[in-house]
Amino acid sequence: MKDQYAVIWTRLGPQPVKMGTLVVTDTQARFSYESAYEKTGLRGLGLVYPAAAFNNTIVRERNEFFDLHPPLQALIPPRSTRNFTRALLLKYLAHIKLDTQPGFDTDWQILLRAGHGAIGHLDVFESDEAAQQWYATPSKKGLVELDEKFGFSLKEFMTWFDGDAEMIIDMLGPTPTVGGAIPKIPLSINRSGWDGYIGMPTRFGDSGRTDILLKLENSAVYPGIIELEQLGLNIHKQAGFEVPRFWPVIIKGLRALAIERFDRSTNGSTVFMESIYSILASGSTKITHHYSTTYDHIGRALDNPYVQLVTDRKAAKQHLLDRLILAILSGNGDLHLENLAIIDTNGVLSFSPVYDPVPMRAYFIHNELFPPGMSFGGYGDISPKDDGFVDFATAIKQFAKRLGLTSNRLFNRIEHMLKVTEDYTRQVQALQSLPLENKNNLIQIHQRVRQQFMSL
Numbered sequence: 001m002k003d004q005y006a007v008i009w010t011r012l013g014p015q016p017v018k019m020g021t022l023v024v025t026d027t028q029a030r031f032s033y034e035s036a037y038e039k040t041g042l043r044g045l046g047l048v049y050p051a052a053a054f055n056n057t058i059v060r061e062r063n064e065f066f067d068l069h070p071p072l073q074a075l076i077p078p079r080s081t082r083n084f085t086r087a088l089l090l091k092y093l094a095h096i097k098l099d100t101q102p103g104f105d106t107d108w109q110i111l112l113r114a115g116h117g118a119i120g121h122l123d124v125f126e127s128d129e130a131a132q133q134w135y136a137t138p139s140k141k142g143l144v145e146l147d148e149k150f151g152f153s154l155k156e157f158m159t160w161f162d163g164d165a166e167m168i169i170d171m172l173g174p175t176p177t178v179g180g181a182i183p184k185i186p187l188s189i190n191r192s193g194w195d196g197y198i199g200m201p202t203r204f205g206d207s208g209r210t211d212i213l214l215k216l217e218n219s220a221v222y223p224g225i226i227e228l229e230q231l232g233l234n235i236h237k238q239a240g241f242e243v244p245r246f247w248p249v250i251i252k253g254l255r256a257l258a259i260e261r262f263d264r265s266t267n268g269s270t271v272f273m274e275s276i277y278s279i280l281a282s283g284s285t286k287i288t289h290h291y292s293t294t295y296d297h298i299g300r301a302l303d304n305p306y307v308q309l310v311t312d313r314k315a316a317k318q319h320l321l322d323r324l325i326l327a328i329l330s331g332n333g334d335l336h337l338e339n340l341a342i343i344d345t346n347g348v349l350s351f352s353p354v355y356d357p358v359p360m361r362a363y364f365i366h367n368e369l370f371p372p373g374m375s376f377g378g379y380g381d382i383s384p385k386d387d388g389f390v391d392f393a394t395a396i397k398q399f400a401k402r403l404g405l406t407s408n409r410l411f412n413r414i415e416h417m418l419k420v421t422e423d424y425t426r427q428v429q430a431l432q433s434l435p436l437e438n439k440n441n442l443i444q445i446h447q448r449v450r451q452q453f454m455s456l
């Protein structure tokens with residue numbers, strides 16, 4: 001393979017600025033900061049790679065899991081045929097008649113085209129000219145009514161892109177990369193809230209609109225998921241977590257959820273955001289999947305004396321415990337390393353507002369207490385004391401202890417979450433689009449974990 005070059009820019013500051021250069025060889029990914037970048041005082045590639053600490057090129061050996069530094073790898077949708085964004089981008093590459101080899105060649109072409117304007121603060125381009133041109137081009141102004149121009153081809157997409165995708169491609173251009181498994185499209189709407197009109201994602205100077213992710217229901221695989229996500233967001237809000245604004249919408253009979261993005265500021269610049277997955281994988285090559293470590297490890301990382309991931313470590317550890325308790329109680333089972341992220345709000349690093357709190361255990365294929373490989377407090381491990389396994393009660397207490405939180409605090413938070421979810425069974429019953437067997441499944445799971453928490 002010939003070495004590949006790209007440039008990384010960011011809109012973290014008042015003006016777009018070049019952060020550095022990426023070179024990918026057969027065996028390595030090599031990122032170098034611009035010598036002037038450190039002086040901007042802006043955050044760098046990721047929390048593990050601050051500009052001030054890296055005068056030299058940051059070299060990462062490529063392996064089967066990461067071709068690039070994790071914050072950059074996050075801009076390429078995974079190589080799954082079921083990934084909506086990837087499928088959309090492959091259609092786009094075919095549309096512009098770009099012939100790519102499967103594997104890294106395709107990934108690279110996707111990165112150059114969809115690696116800017118995506119989630120977070122990094123913008124990847126083929127060249128500085130391409131960057132300058134992109135920044136100088138205002139986003140398409142004006143909002144179009146969603147129903148007329150959009151609904152038809154969206155519905156076709158939901159049958160997994162067999163139809164002609166021309167219309168959506170023309171409208172969106174190369175869709176900026178958004179990770180995750182559920183079909184979603186970045187768009188913008190009126191700042192005042194959903195009114196049925198949508199536009200392209202904002203760029204600078206766009207002040208009347210706000211950016212959203214439009215998540216769409218894939219009824220064949222996850223019937224009722226949109227309503228479940230609303231339930232998850234609502235319960236987190238009631239529990240006191242920060243939750244973005246969201247609007248349930250129906251597009252030609254297709255359920256969807258518009259969620260306001262918190263990685264954009266009102267003047268069109270970006271907010272620093274990095275997933276726990278990207279952070280941990282930057283620090284250790286042992287992290288190969290978004291579920292390849294424990295919650296205890298996240299806790300230890302929050303306490304790492306050499307790399308500051310959050311401004312208030314204690315508050316972050318409390319947040320982690322709270323998130324885990326409510327994830328368990330609400331039947332989420334999906335609180336993995338990519339569903340937790342750190343953002344910078346006016347210089348303060350903390351966990352981001354809640355996203356993706358869907359009670360996934362409602363679906364039989366996702367019915368596990370936590371993603372496989374993740375665990376807390378040694379739950380399920382062979383107990384050091386006897387021949388048995390570490391049980392739920394021991395594990396949750398152990399987890400809180402490892403976070404340096406008192407059992408008083410643990411019990412208080414459990415009590416709070418139990419109260420918040422007092423009405424959960426009825427709320428699940430009231431869902432309209434979730435099939436009955438999934439409702440019953442979720443209710444049973446909730447009742448069971450509720451009992452487990454109450455008997456602590």
Ligand SMILES: Nc1ncnc2c1ncn2[C@@H]1O[C@H](COP(=O)(O)OP(=O)(O)O)[C@@H](O)[C@H]1O
Pocket residue numbers: 119178179180181182183213244259260261262263275338339355356
């Ligand atoms: N409100 C939001 N603001 C900014 N980024 C978001 C928001 N919601 C989701 N994201 C980003 O988009 C990614 C995918 O969204 P998510 O809701 O997790 O979908 P999925 O169900 O497919 O995992 C997340 O990992 C996160 O990086």
Ligand SMILES: [Mg+2]
Pocket residue numbers: 180181338339356
């Ligand atoms: Mg997710």
